[in-house]
Amino acid sequence: MPAIALYVCPQTVCASLSLANDAFGLANHLAGRPLFTVRRVSADGQPVDLGFARIQVDGDLAAAETADVLIVPATGSAIDACLAANAPLLAWLTQRPAHQQIASLCSAAFLLGAAGLFDGRRATTHWALANPFRQRFPGARLDIDALVCHDGPILSSGGAQAGLDLCLYLIAWHTGDALAEQVANTLVVDGRRTGQLRHAPLIPASPARDRQIEPLLQWMQQHHADAIDLNRLAEQANCSPRTLLRRFKACTGMTPNDYLQRLRIGQAQQALRNPAHTLEQVAEQVGYADRATFAKLFKQLSGETPGAFRKRLHLTLPQPSRRTAQQSTGEKKPAG
CATH class of the missing domain: 1.10.10.60 (Homeodomain-like)
Structure with a gap:
């Protein structure tokens, strides 16, 4: 029975955490038996406040040592503050069990990168973070179009919803494609989505201003x-x-x-x-x-x-009905 540990810190994006938690919970429900055990861990084993939610945890990082997979949910775009606040995780990652799979969702790739886990390995993160990721981790082989990267025991995912792609990938890896497809169908998502770059703006915001x-x-x-x-x-x-x-x-x-x-x-x-x-x-x-x-x-x-x-x-894209079009334009349906 694969054990999944979800790391929680004050920078954790609640939606990313719940997405991962729900995916494995749904897999258990659809299988009719507990195929995965899911536990939440924090650096010190104490509950974590995420602003509008207080997350209870099952232990500290020592409780993650026996997990088959440690998943670090997205942590937002305040990269420097996040790295400084999670020094205990970075130290733990450098001493992790060699067999353990470590996965980052979206921006959490910076935590894995700071621990040196992407050196010489293929990785991805949110498309908007490509440049700072390349600058910080030149030894990583960034594939910014990829939704999911798996290189050795290290996994990473792209933008927000790609976290679900990574969870589906892990469900398939540990239990088979059939259950992963069943989870995807229940969540009404396409388990065969293409890359993330088509969601990026073709012309990003200018880094500098020039009157000429x-x-x-x-x-x-x-x-x-x-x-x-x-x-x-x-x-x-x-x-x-x-x-x-x-x-x-x-x-x-x-x-x-x-x-x-x-x-x-x-x-x-x-x-x-x-x-x-x-x-x-x-x-x-x-x-x-x-x-x-x-x-x-x-x-x-x-x-x-x-x-x-x-x-x-x-x-x-939904096609507006005539009734919707009439309402949006103020057109009145002819009497009779």
């Missing part, structure tokens, strides 16, 4: 479908191409061409919501002369083809 570059970014928004090269952009910004490259990257974190392609694909994502537009029309509308180039860049940046993107939207 910001008007250029607005101009590119309006003219993204035009034939644009570096010389035209430099002329628009009233500077040399070399100066533009330097200042543009400092402002946006990417080259002008990278920014333009992401801008075009972002506009294409919006255009694809209209089923009346063919893929060829969308490609031309955002600035690509042929569908093949457009499709290749779209998949590269979005993680799926334009057709798959459109199909997913059709399957996941």
Whole structure:
């Protein structure tokens, strides 16, 4: 009977903790017998206040030594404060039983990374934390698109809901695919979801501000479908191409061409919501002369083809009924 230990600290995201707890509890319920034992542990064995909830625990970190799996739920984005507050966990992780599986959910990957568990290993975390993770743990092989990574005894998951993917993976690993699929179906989730990068914004917030570059970014928004090269952009910004490259990257974190392609694909994502537009029309509308180039860049940046993107939207977005449409527009149904 696999024993699961869930680590709880004041930085624990309550939803992440309950997600893991419920997944294994549901597996036991559906199996009709206790396949997993689940216990909660804290650094000192004392209950943990999570702001609006006080979590009772079953013991301290010593109680986790006999667990087959230790799961560290998400701990939020205050990385430095979290690492400082969980020094006992970091020390314990360096002395953990060699056979034990250790898993991080979302941002908790920073705790495993700080303990050196990802050195030379494949890992993932939330897509928004990719850059700080790479900076802190250059020895890790970050696969930021992955929902779940499993390398040796160490596991990690991406953004919030990917924690459930990791729990389903562990259920399948320890008991078989059938029960994991049953748990997924009961929770009404797709157990075969693809990567997380398609949820990330194509153009992240600019790391710096530049009074000369910001008007250029607005101009590119309006003219993204035009034939644009570096010389035209430099002329628009009233500077040399070399100066533009330097200042543009400092402002946006990417080259002008990278920014333009992401801008075009972002506009294409919006255009694809209209089923009346063919893929060829969308490609031309955002600035690509042929569908093949457009499709290749779209998949590269979005993680799926334009057709798959459109199909997913059709399957996941509810279509408003006539009654709903009438209510939203104030239209009244004709009498009689």
